[in-house]
Amino acid sequence: GENVEQHPSTLSVQEGDSAVIKCTYSDSASNYFPWYKQELGKGPQLIIDIRSNVGEKKDQRIAVTLNKTAKHFSLHITETQPEDSAVYFCAASNGGGEYGNKLVFGAGTILRVKS
Amino acid sequence: GAVVSQHPSRVICKSGTSVKIECRSLDFQATTMFWYRQFPKQSLMLMATSNEGSKATYEQGVEKDKFLINHASLTLSTLTVTSAHPEDSSFYICSAHDRGYEQYFGPGTRLTVT
Numbered sequence: 001g002e003n004v005e006q007h008p009s010t011l012s013v014q015e016g017d018s019a020v021i022k023c024t025y026s027d028s029a030s031n032y033f034p035w036y037k038q039e040l041g042k043g044p045q046l047i048i049d050i051r052s053n054v055g056e057k058k059d060q061r062i063a064v065t066l067n068k069t070a071k072h073f074s075l076h077i078t079e080t081q082p083e084d085s086a087v088y089f090c091a092a093s094n095g096g097g098e099y100g101n102k103l104v105f106g107a108g109t110i111l112r113v114k115s
Numbered sequence: 116g117a118v119v120s121q122h123p124s125r126v127i128c129k130s131g132t133s134v135k136i137e138c139r140s141l142d143f144q145a146t147t148m149f150w151y152r153q154f155p156k157q158s159l160m161l162m163a164t165s166n167e168g169s170k171a172t173y174e175q176g177v178e179k180d181k182f183l184i185n186h187a188s189l190t191l192s193t194l195t196v197t198s199a200h201p202e203d204s205s206f207y208i209c210s211a212h213d214r215g216y217e218q219y220f221g222p223g224t225r226l227t228v229t
Contacts, residue, residue, distance in 0.1 A: 032216045043121075043208050043220040044159070051216065089158060093216075102149065103210075103218060105158045 002027040004092050006106025013080050015115045023090035023106050024072040030092040033073045034103070035064060038087045047088075048075070080113045087111070118142050119211045121221035128199055129229055136194045136224045138209030144189035145211035149218065150182070153206040165192050199228045 003026040013019050025033075031052040036044035050057045050064045050073065057064050061080075066073040077084055087110050091103040118141040128134050138148055147166050151159040163179075165171040165186035173179045181203075183195040192211075196203055204227050210218040 034217070036220070041223070041225070043119075043223045046217060046219065049217065102161055102164055107158050 002030055002092055002094075002104040004090060004104050004106045006090050006109060008109060009107065010110045010112070012112045012114060015080060015082060015113055017080055019075075019077045019080050019084070019111055019113075021075045021088055021090070021109045021111070022072060023074070023092075024070075025092040025104075026071065027092070027094070028068075028071065029094050032093050032101075033064070033066060034091050035062075035075045036089045036091065038089065038108075044089060077111075080111075082113050082115050085111055085113045117213075117217070117219040119145075119209065119219045119221040121209060121224050123224060124222060125225045125227075127227045127229060130200055131198055133195055133197045134199055134226060136196075136207055136209075136226075138192045138194070138211070138221055140190045140211040140219075143211070143213050145192075146189065146214060147212040148186055148192040149210045149212070150184060150192075150194050151208045151210070153208060153223075155206075159208060162194075196226065199226070201228045204228045 006023045034049035037047045038044045048062050050066050061078045063076040087108045089108050090106040093101045093103045120139045122137045150162045153159050162177045163171045163173045165184045167186050167189050171184035186192040208223040210220045212218050
């Protein structure tokens with residue numbers, strides 16, 4: 001089955017700096033890679049996702065890159081702000097179709113943005 | 116759009132009792148709903164997948180007789196923790212899927228068994 005590894009486990013950056021979180025996956029059939037932000041006591045919130053037919057996707061300060069050959073994808077947050085502090089999870093699935101395919105999550109990264 | 120609600124947000128129950136958690140997709144029809152459990156400072160662990168009108172598919176190691184899942188309509192799935200014990204205390208989160216790739220998560224239910 002799929003296995004997703006995520007690094008680093010914790011990341012501290014100064015406000016305004018960039019943050020990068022990396023994930024690797026094992027199943028070459030995986031074709032959908034979402035990133036979730038989870039604040040304390042809340043459910044995960046989808047912040048950006050990418051499908052395997054695209055190498056990069058950007059949404060304002062957030063971008064995701066995908067390297068299918070190496071089986072890794074990364075989350076990039078630029079101009080970090082204190083409100084970006086949260087736990088970030090990457091995930092992978094063989095998604096799409098009538099019935100959703102299950103997500104396999106990484107272990108999570110605690111991001112702390114220091115002001 | 117794509118809002119998923121859970122009820123209750125928090126529940127405390129005594130050991131041996133049963134607790135029901137509801138998951139609703141508010142503005143779309145969910146062909147599939149997923150139930151996750153999350154222990155403190157850990158990732159989400161998938162417990163089961165439920166498709167409307169059919170039996171749930173449980174992940175290895177999850178007791179289906181203890182965690183009863185009912186997906187009676189395209190907007191509602193319920194998880195019942197039967198004969199709860201302190202080790203069942205956790206954060207339970209559901210997600211709902213329409214026909215695309217995305218899964219949308221509910222806000223979670225904090226279960227404490229005393």
